[in-house]
Amino acid sequence: MNGETSTIDKMVEQKYRHGFVTDIESDTLPPGLSEDVIRAISARKKEPEWLLEWRLKAYRHWLEMEQPDWAHLKIDAIDFQAISYFSAPKKDKDRPQSLDEVDPKLLETYDKLGVPLHERARLAGVAVDAVFDSVSVGTTFKAELRKAGVIFCSFSEAVQEHPELVQKYLGSVVPQRDNYFAALNCAVFTDGSFVFIPKGVRCPMELSTYFRINAAETGQFERTLIVAEEGSHVSYLEGCTAPMRDENQLHAAVVELIALEDANIKYSTVQNWYPGDENGKGGIYNFVTKRGDCRGARSRISWTQVETGSAITWKYPSCILRGDDSVGEFYSVALTNNYQQADTGTKMIHIGKNTRSKIISKGISAGHGQNAYRGLVRITPRAENARNYTQCDSMLIGKKCGAHTFPYIEVRNPTAKVEHEATTSRIGEDQLFYCLQRGISEEDAVSMIVDGFCKQVFRELPMEFAVEAKALLEVSLEGAVG
Amino acid sequence: MSIMLKITDLHAKVAGKEILKGLNLELEAGEIHAIMGPNGAGKSTLGYVLAGREGYEVTRGEILFNGKNLLEMEPEARACEGVFLAFQYPVEIPGVNNTYFLRTALNAQRKYRGEEILDSVGFLRLVREKLEVLHIGDELLHRAVNEGFSGGEKKRNEIFQMAVLEPTLAILDETDSGLDIDALKTVAEGVNRLRSKDRGMIVVTHYQRLLDYIVPDKVHVLADGRLVATGGAELALKLEEQGYAWLEDGGIASLNVASAVQTANP
Helix, strand or coil, X not given: CHHXXXXXXXXXXXXXXXXXXXXXXXXXXXXXXXXXXXXXXXXXXXXXXXXXXXXXXXXXXXXXXXXXXXXXXXXXXXXXXXXXXXXXXXXXXXXXXXXXXXXHHHHHHHHHCCCCHHHHHHHHCCEEEEEECXXXXXXXXXXXXXXXXXXXXXXXXXXXXXXXXXXXXXXXXXXXCCCHHHHHHHHHCCEEEEEEECCCCECCCCEEEEEECCCCCECECEEEEEEECCCCEEEEEEEEECCCCCCEEEECCXXXXXXXXXXXXXXXXXXXXXXXXXXXXXXXXXXXXXXXXXXXXXXXXXXXXXXXXXXXXXXXXXXXXXXXXXXXXXXXXXXXXXXXXXXXXXXXEECCCCCEEEEEEEEEEECCCEXXXXXXXXECCCXXXXXXXXXXXXXXXXXXXXXXXXXXXXXXXXXXXXXXXXXXXXXXXXXXXXXXXXXXXXXXXXXXXXXXXXXXXXXXXXXXXXXXXXXXXXHHHHCCCC | CCEXXXXXXXXXXXXXXXXXXXXXXXXXXXXXXXXXXXXXCCHHHHHHHHHCCCCEEEEEEEEEECCEEHHHCCHHHHHHXXXXXXXXXXXXXXXXXXXXXXXXXXXXXXXXXXXXXXXXXXXXXXXXXXXXXXXXXXXXXXXXXXXXXXXXXXXXXXXXXXXXXCCCEEEEECCCCCCCHHHHHHHHHHHXXXXXXXXXXXXXXXXXXXXXXXXXXXXXXXXXXXXXXEECXXXXXHHHHXXXXXXXXXXXXXCCCHHHHHHHCC
16 A cells, blocks of 8 residues: 555654763773673772672673574674673763763753753653663652652662662572573673652652763663552653664663562653665664562562664563462553564563463554564463463554564463463554545554554553653654654 | 636556546535445446545546546645545544644645644634534534444544645545444534535435435535436435346446446445
8 A cells, every 4th residue: 555655654754862072071881791801891880809709700601601582583693702892971980979060961862862961851840861881870859759758879889879779689580690691780780760658658759860881882781670669659760862873882780679578669661763875784782681570469560661762672571479469560662663663562470379460562563673472371280270361462554564473371370360362463554544535644643543443551550651652652653754 | 706626537456456437527616415325336446546545546537626636636635625534434543642643734734825823722713613503512523533433433623624724625534434423413413513515514324314314415426436317405315225236137228237247346
């Protein structure tokens, strides 16, 4: 159909809007990976001895591991010696204590990203811990949070100020040798966020982190750790953007969530990393390990992700439902356009009794995009009365893209109830014509149809971010017109 | 009375096959024309060609709508010019709220015509007004576009959209199909309320019964891609009594459409 083709053409022509480079002198380690590099990172961050040892142990594991190749992805070989593992804005030594001290250029960068720290933070009541390359440069609302007993700071800061908490929980959900990229992260991670919500506290605001990869050929290896004590609640959002570069940039993050008894963690991601150009050149390689541990009874962990960026996405936010009556949820929208590839999904591991999980996955493929859902639902022998519901929908826009579904279901307890529904549809030429016939332009029609398709996921996002996610999808599908 | 729609020698192909083979039609403002005919005669094709659906290729002929060349316009521009197609099978758009959809459509049309955009308050006021005129409840407003609607609800929703968008020319494509008699009456009543001296309507139907409720000014018989007979409401009754086979028996003098009807019935 000509109309469809022209829509796709427009989408293919769509340019990455966050492609600019901030001109800041970076304090960057030369490329290469060795024990010395890890020691250098650890030394720069003035880390305690145990953490250095922990990193080195991970590195030694990593050396013995091989890059996994089971995903439905075509990945060019990654030269790990060509990557620089540390890059910090120059003012590392005397880090800014408040936003006023932050390099104005940095703030300008956030502005271009549409994340004016103070404005946004004040208006939306959001505390933003912004990670600019590898070092956190500004944290807002910290004092107010502290009043509630909430700790929300950069990972490095947590290592300095709350080492006992970090040591207790670090690696307790994603072990060092969990997988190739997680092991790499353990060895070389530079910064990230740390959240601790004490017993019975409902975090008074949404917590948010914006990640951005800036320096050329700099891999970013963040580490996020969120601990919710008994009966506490927290909602956390991360947004990610990276500048435009020809070469591929590696990103391998690890996120660990721990929910104790009756705790509730909601983790939302809006990911808009540079996807590469229309010929598939450049873009972020995004290999992320995210896992939540529902350690206590009646705890709940909910992952919501909107993934529109990256050349390659390899990501399976998971829940280990250890506590009885615990609940795991996964809501995902993944959009691939041009030559983007995504292999994403979740794992729900049911261990406790009466554990429940819900998976809603929406994959959208356009251009030459390849989108795979890969999900594991495992009911272990002692997980009496476990329940899972999985709904997995794919939408194809155009005829050169692909959607794939790889559900794995392992049930070892006869009382389990597991449901799986999957649909694949092409964006209806019917739907498009119906909208056009009512006077709606093709572009508006496509974004309206896609938005409707994603609604189940969007309504899980905190309000202000749902608006943003919707806008992001529109931008990704909008095309050069207008 | 002025000619609103003038179709001259219209030929159109779908998937390489010629469906319309020289159709002529003139419609004046305020008139309702019924187009009847056997399955496959090209009734729906005519609606799609008027609306500008892709894949419906006009190979010859002309369509003037209020003096403008309709065939040169994109489908959304035709809609904005006032052409409305009530679909035989209204399309479901999951997750898109019916009210939001309609407001987007109305505002797109208003913008095209250089009119002010309606905000949600103004729009809701308009919607309430129309619901009242049509005697329908507001239960359709809060649902996704046609999603999970019954056949009757879908058709009512089409008429509701038509009431809100206030087209100049409305084409009702087999609006009666799949409706029981009560639903048919409701829909027909809605259509009758939208009759106006400024609005033309083309009612496409396979059966006469719809025309008991929507009384047309003219009835045309479409067979093998052409209008083969034109008359008043009595023509519809005759078709009902005798079936389309009657056409084959040369019921209409000097017309031999037998082979055409056969090929058009796959």
